Amino acid sequence: MPRLQTNLPVVSLIVAAAIALTPAVLAQDSSPTDWSAQSTTKKPAVKKKSSAKKPAAKNTQKNNSGSNTQASVNPTEPTLVGQYGDWGAYTATPNGKKVCFALSKPKSQKASKDDVKRDAAYVFVATRPAENVKEEVSVIVGYPLNAKADATAEIGSSTFAMFGQNDGAWVKNAAEEPQLVDAMRKGSELVVKGKSSRGTETTDTYSLMGITNALERIANECGGSG
Numbered sequence: 001m002p003r004l005q006t007n008l009p010v011v012s013l014i015v016a017a018a019i020a021l022t023p024a025v026l027a028q029d030s031s032p033t034d035w036s037a038q039s040t041t042k043k044p045a046v047k048k049k050s051s052a053k054k055p056a057a058k059n060t061q062k063n064n065s066g067s068n069t070q071a072s073v074n075p076t077e078p079t080l081v082g083q084y085g086d087w088g089a090y091t092a093t094p095n096g097k098k099v100c101f102a103l104s105k106p107k108s109q110k111a112s113k114d115d116v117k118r119d120a121a122y123v124f125v126a127t128r129p130a131e132n133v134k135e136e137v138s139v140i141v142g143y144p145l146n147a148k149a150d151a152t153a154e155i156g157s158s159t160f161a162m163f164g165q166n167d168g169a170w171v172k173n174a175a176e177e178p179q180l181v182d183a184m185r186k187g188s189e190l191v192v193k194g195k196s197s198r199g200t201e202t203t204d205t206y207s208l209m210g211i212t213n214a215l216e217r218i219a220n221e222c223g224g225s226g
Contacts, residue, residue: 082217085210089217100218101126102211106204107189113200118142119167121204123190125181125215127222135181135215139169141204144197151194153180155187155208162192169194185212 078090078101087104103124111118119142127134137153145151145164150172153160160180162169169192171177184190190206 081221082214083210084213084217086207087210087214089214089221091218091221097128097130098222099126099128100222102214102218104206104211106192107207108205110203111200112202116200116202118202121192123192123206125184125211125218127218129222135177137171137177137180137184139192141167141169141192141194141202143167143194143200143202145169146195146197146199149195151192154191154193155180155183155189158183164194181215184208185215 078092078099080088081091082089086107087102089102090100092099101124103122106121106123109121120140121142122140124138126136126138128136139151139153139162141151141164144166145168147164151162151164151169153162153171158179160176161172163172164170171180185208187208189208192204192206193202194204195201
C-alpha cells in the first residue's frame with residue numbers, strides 16, 4: 001500500500017493548516033482525548049496568568065470580496081479558494097509542489113459508548129499533480145483505529161472498505177476509488193464507520209452538498225489532471 005507513505009505527511013499538513021484557517025465549514029468545537037487506556041497520572045496544575053491583557057494582534061490580512069475567510073500567507077499552508085455548500089476547496093504548495101483538496105466535517109457523530117470524546121474528524125479529496133494522484137479520498141476519524149477492523153464509507157446502498165493507520169483511513173481497493181468519488185458526486189450524504197483500538201464503534205455522517213462544485217474547483221486549480 002505505497003500510497004499511505006506519501007499521504008501521511010500531506011494529511012498532517014492539510015489538517016493542521018485547515019484547523020488554523022477555521023472557515024465556516026470547519027467551525028465546530030471538538031474535545032480531544034486519549035483513546036488509549038486512561039492514565040492515572042494527573043496533569044500539573046496550570047499557573048494563573050497575569051490579569052494584564054495582551055494587546056490585540058493587528059490583522060494584516062485582507063478578506064476576499066464577499067468572503068469571511070483569510071488568505072494564507074505561508075504557501076505551505078492551505079488557502080481556502082472557494083466555499084461550496086458544506087465543502088471547502090483549498091490549495092497549498094508544500095515543498096514547492098501544488099496540492100489541491102476539497103474538505104468537509106461531519107454533520108453528525110455517534111458512538112457505541114456514552115460520553116465518548118475524540119479529536120476533530122474530516123473527509124477530504126486530494127489531487128497532487130506532482131505525484132500523479134487525482135481525487136484521492138482520505139478520512140481523519142479523530143482517534144486511533146483498530147488495525148484489525150476495516151473502516152467503511154457508505155453512500156446509499158454502496159459500501160467501500162477502508163484500511164487505516166493511526167487516525168487516518170483510505171480506500172482499501174484503489175480501483176474502487178473512482179467509484180467512490182462518483183458516488184459522492186451523486187449522493188446526498190456519506191457515512192463513515194470505524195472502530196477504535198479500544199473497541200468503540202463510531203458513525204460519522206457527512207453532507208455531500210457542494211462537493212461537485214468543490215471538486216471542479218480543485219480540478220481547475222490543479223490543472224484538471226492527477
